[in-house]
Amino acid sequence: MLILECPYCGVTAEETEFHGGGEAHLTRHGPDSSEQDFEDYLFQRENPKGVHFERWRHVNGCGKWLHAARCTLTLEVFGTYNAQTFEPPKHIKDAITAKRPGWTWRTFS
Amino acid sequence: MKRYSVFAIAREAARYHSGWSRAWKSPVPQKKYDVVIIGAGGHGLATAFYLGKNFGITNVAIIEKGWLGGGNTGRNTTIIRSNYLQDPSAAIYEKARSLYETMSQDLNYNVMFSPRGVMMLAQTEHEVRGYKRTAHANALQGVSTEFISADRVKELAPIINISGPRYPVLGALWQERGGTARHDAVAWGYARACSDMGMDILQKCEVTGVRSIGGKVVGVDTTKGAIDCEKLAIVVAGNSGDIARMAGFRLPMESVALQALVSEPIKPALDVVVMANTVHGYMSQSDKGEMVIGGGTDAYNNYTQRGGFHHIEETVRALVETFPMISRLKMLRQWGGIVDVTGDRSPIIGTTPLGNCFINCGWGTGGFKSIPGGGWATAELIAKGTPGPLCAEFGLNRFTEGRFIDESVAAGVAH
Numbered sequence: 001m002l003i004l005e006c007p008y009c010g011v012t013a014e015e016t017e018f019h020g021g022g023e024a025h026l027t028r029h030g031p032d033s034s035e036q037d038f039e040d041y042l043f044q045r046e047n048p049k050g051v052h053f054e055r056w057r058h059v060n061g062c063g064k065w066l067h068a069a070r071c072t073l074t075l076e077v078f079g080t081y082n083a084q085t086f087e088p089p090k091h092i093k094d095a096i097t098a099k100r101p102g103w104t105w106r107t108f109s
Numbered sequence: 110m111k112r113y114s115v116f117a118i119a120r121e122a123a124r125y126h127s128g129w130s131r132a133w134k135s136p137v138p139q140k141k142y143d144v145v146i147i148g149a150g151g152h153g154l155a156t157a158f159y160l161g162k163n164f165g166i167t168n169v170a171i172i173e174k175g176w177l178g179g180g181n182t183g184r185n186t187t188i189i190r191s192n193y194l195q196d197p198s199a200a201i202y203e204k205a206r207s208l209y210e211t212m213s214q215d216l217n218y219n220v221m222f223s224p225r226g227v228m229m230l231a232q233t234e235h236e237v238r239g240y241k242r243t244a245h246a247n248a249l250q251g252v253s254t255e256f257i258s259a260d261r262v263k264e265l266a267p268i269i270n271i272s273g274p275r276y277p278v279l280g281a282l283w284q285e286r287g288g289t290a291r292h293d294a295v296a297w298g299y300a301r302a303c304s305d306m307g308m309d310i311l312q313k314c315e316v317t318g319v320r321s322i323g324g325k326v327v328g329v330d331t332t333k334g335a336i337d338c339e340k341l342a343i344v345v346a347g348n349s350g351d352i353a354r355m356a357g358f359r360l361p362m363e364s365v366a367l368q369a370l371v372s373e374p375i376k377p378a379l380d381v382v383v384m385a386n387t388v389h390g391y392m393s394q395s396d397k398g399e400m401v402i403g404g405g406t407d408a409y410n411n412y413t414q415r416g417g418f419h420h421i422e423e424t425v426r427a428l429v430e431t432f433p434m435i436s437r438l439k440m441l442r443q444w445g446g447i448v449d450v451t452g453d454r455s456p457i458i459g460t461t462p463l464g465n466c467f468i469n470c471g472w473g474t475g476g477f478k479s480i481p482g483g484g485w486a487t488a489e490l491i492a493k494g495t496p497g498p499l500c501a502e503f504g505l506n507r508f509t510e511g512r513f514i515d516e517s518v519a520a521g522v523a524h
């Protein structure tokens with residue numbers, strides 16, 4: 001069972017209080033984009049062995065969407081953060097680097 | 110290869126079973142093969158088998174990081190059915206189901222195919238309508254299924270509580286020719302036949318890199334050294350994204366955990382497979398008497414072959430409601446597999462950005478039933494270089510072109 005902390009209401013709770021929402025930081029391509037870009041947005045996923053950025057919703061709590069950084073090989077949670085952002089904040093990146101030096105993700109690292 | 114038969118058993122019984130030979134060889138890798146298949150699960154092994162049987166291609170290696178059949182093929186709940194909604198799905202799953210009927214004879218290996226019948230309970234008005242629609246679609250596809258009444262459900266499976274308080278049973282989609290088979294035996298039977306054709310099954314050999322020159326694969330790097338090939342097939346289920354990354358492309362897919370569990374063995378109580386998709390659980394009874402139980406996937410990407418315990422709880426809760434008699438059963442074992450889930454819940458069988466590299470993946474929660482059909486189609490794809498009729502619709506390009514084979518609404522649960 002994952003333990004996640006909601007960055008809005010500060011509650012630390014078991015995974016059953018949240019609802020998984022899939023990969024985070026996707027570029028939302030719109031109607032005029034190329035087929036390739038649109039496929040990218042809708043279907044292509046990083047699905048890495050290792051560091052993963054993902055969306056969760058605090059459904060049985062404040063109801064807000066949040067982001068989490070997690071390892072898919074160990075299920076370790078590096079941290080959670082506000083969803084109103086294009087990149088994880090520095091302290092999350094540092095927490096990941098401390099444990100997984102050299103990690104990268106789509107457009108940032 | 111010595112044939113298995115009643116005479117062989119009698120002969121060996123007379124000499125204390127000292128004369129059985131190994132079912133497959135454990136060779137050292139050659140430098141090069143015509144075809145290298147990554148993954149000795151059911152689909153990889155069946156692909157190799159039909160390459161040999163249908164196309165005479167036998168200079169083949171099947172490379173497996175663990176032991177053959179140790180991935181999802183040896184972890185699933187063995188439900189076999191072909192009552193899918195979309196035409197391309199019905200075609201490939203029905204081909205597979207029909208190959209299961211003669212598999213024991215074709216492989217000279219008892220895979221214990223048991224066409225005991227599969228019922229998918231309708232427990233909401235939506236499901237009643239959905240399953241009636243599927244039954245009509247199946248009639249047009251030539252797949253024999255029918256929508257049956259709640260009374261008939263009770264007749265076929267007396268231990269079902271059809272008047273539960275939350276979701277009373279309103280009917281079911283019934284496929285009489287569906288059923289189960291012994292999962293390990295499917296992998297073992299294909300492996301024995303492949304080895305007999307002279308193919309090399311390389312176990313405990315992990316692929317760590319894919320080498321390509323000018324858009325063509327030339328070979329793979331493995332923990333047992335470099336192996337060259339003319340053609341490469343990636344058939345690694347939940348690990349597909351990882352191998353694709355080594356080969357330089359991405360997949361419209363995510364890897365998540367799916368779990369199953371079995372109870373202590375009890376006397377025969379259920380001789381059909383029952384799936385209850387609204388409440389998320391399904392159950393059948395193995396020949397040993399264990400209740401074999403499965404449910405839904407976890408919510409997050411995962412490569413650990415472990416799932417969250419609350420999913421087991423959810424599944425068991427649903428099944429106790431449907432089968433009150435199991436409430437005091439003890440559960441013996443529980444395990445997980447990493448399944449490869451695509452956006453439209455349909456598999457990917459097709460070419461890749463690398464010309465001589467092919468892929469079979471994305472079976473997600475339901476690819477045991479399709480092993481012979483998937484192998485058949487993938488062998489044709491590799492041999493001819495272009496997809497045949499069975500897999501033409503399942504290519505990667507469907508995601509760019511918007512031609513989905515949407516089974517997510519049709520099934521809605523792991524199976």
Ligand SMILES: Cc1cc2nc3c(=O)[nH]c(=O)nc-3n(C[C@H](O)[C@H](O)[C@H](O)COP(=O)(O)OP(=O)(O)OC[C@H]3O[C@@H](n4cnc5c(N)ncnc54)[C@H](O)[C@@H]3O)c2cc1C
Nearest residue numbers: 148150151152174180181182185186188316446476477478
């Ligand atoms: C709990 C559970 C229940 C299920 N229930 C059903 C069911 O009732 N009916 C049904 O039809 N389907 C069911 N499924 C789905 C089914 O098991 C799979 O779709 C099917 O087995 C996939 O077969 P495969 O050969 O593609 O994959 P696998 O059997 O997983 O084989 C892939 C192989 O590739 C190997 N591999 C991976 N990476 C590498 C590498 N780098 N180098 C070398 N080898 C590698 C793996 O070790 C593995 O052996 C279930 C799955 C699970 C987990």
Ligand SMILES: [Zn+2]
Nearest residue numbers: 006009058062
């Ligand atoms: Zn909250």
